[in-house]
Amino acid sequence: MALSQEQINAILEGTGTYDGDGDELSAPEHDFFMAFSGIAMESGSVAVSQALGKTVTVSHPEVSASNGADLKQELGGSQILIKTGYNTDREYESLLLIKDYDVAVIFDILMGKDxxxxxxxxxxxxxxxxxxxxxxLVGAAATALSKEFEIKVAMIPPDSQPLLPEGNLPPAYQSGALLQVHYQLVIEGVLDSEIYEVRTLESARQLYRTLTGQVSPAATAPPPGPIAQAAAPPKQAAQAMPQPAVRTAEFAPLAPALSAAGGHNIDRVMDIPLRVTVELGATRLKVKNVLDLSKGSIVELDKLA
Known part of the structure; x- marks a missing residue:
């Protein structure tokens, strides 16, 4: 259910003072996260639609208090876990949980298939x-939340990984109360599924108080301590260090060349970063650069092992 601007304003203006306690949500907390989730995912859906070239909606948020054991039972099946969240006065981490099958569908579409x-x-x-x-998705959501609440909201860069063995959540989410938001995920003509967003209830309440003005972001930041005068490093020692020779990475052309249709499809994932590890060190390459690697290619490493 989409909320009108008048309903959102009424929720934000009617929150009053913080009255949540224990492991249950107060009515103002529930209404706030209904509005918060609707604003975030409405903009996020537009961004994902543009990325996939299909109409995508993440909607109908259902907000409730839960715990790790109940959520594990509710999820069922294999899930991909994405650690992300928002940053205002501090980081407010959350988890997005997406079914393996849905990830496969999204990847298939990214590759130019149906x-x-x-x-x-x-x-x-x-x-x-x-x-x-x-x-x-989260980047677009953060921008929308910044405009709505008139406060700087930044994205915590997503970190995706399979759910822990036996469906267990990360340790911080296994005990204690959680705030979970269940969304309907629809990719037009292809998929009708669901996404879960999870926060610890403690973190959710801190976010609630910050965005409703009950806690000033500036007030929560610790005062800066005295700045110690650091001793300048000896110049001679710095000059004595040998400078390693650095060569720019050269990539040999891939043979045979991709067909026009194949090239169009693979372009959709060219900018996805991949981690490449070798004995001497590591670096991070885009898919298009990995595909260009061949015998004799030179890769510049970020650091030595």
Whole structure:
């Protein structure tokens, strides 16, 4: 159910003082997160639609208090977990939980297919791809929330990974009360599924108080301590350090060349970052650069092992 601007304003103006307690949501908290979730996902849906080239809606939020055991039972099946959230005066982490099958469908669409018969094997490429899609969603949501609440809201960059073995949530979410939001995920003509968003109830209440003005973001920041005068490093020692020779990475052309149709499809995931690890160190390459690697290619490492 979409909330009108008048309803949103009424919720924000009627929150009064904080009255939540224990493991249950107060009525103002519930109404606030209904409005908050609707604003965030309405903008996020537009961003994902643009990324996939199909109409995507993440809607109908259902807000409730829960716990790790109940949520684990409710989820069922394999899930991909995306750690993300928002940053105002501090970081307010949340988890997005998406079914493996839905990730496979989204990846299939990113590859230029129709999503109706996806490859169900989930690997690093699929996990990286859903992380990039969620980056678009959460980034757009943060922008919308900034405008609505007139406070700087930044995105915590998404970190995607499979759910822990046996469906367990990360340790911070296994005990204690949680705030969960259940959304309907619809990709037009392809998928009708669901997404869960989860926060610890403590973090959710801190976010609630900050965005409703009950806690000033500036007031929660610790005062700066005295700045110690750091001793200047010896110049001679710095000059004596040998400077490693650095060469720009050169990528040999891939043979045979991709067809026009294949190139169009693979372009959709060219900018997804992949982690490449070798014995001497590590670096981070885009998919298009990985595909260009061949015998004799030179890769510049970020740091030595």
């Amino acid at each position: 999503g109706r018969n996806p490859d169900l094997e989930i690997g690093d490429l699929q996990i990286s791809a859903i992380g990039e899609v969620m980056n678009q």
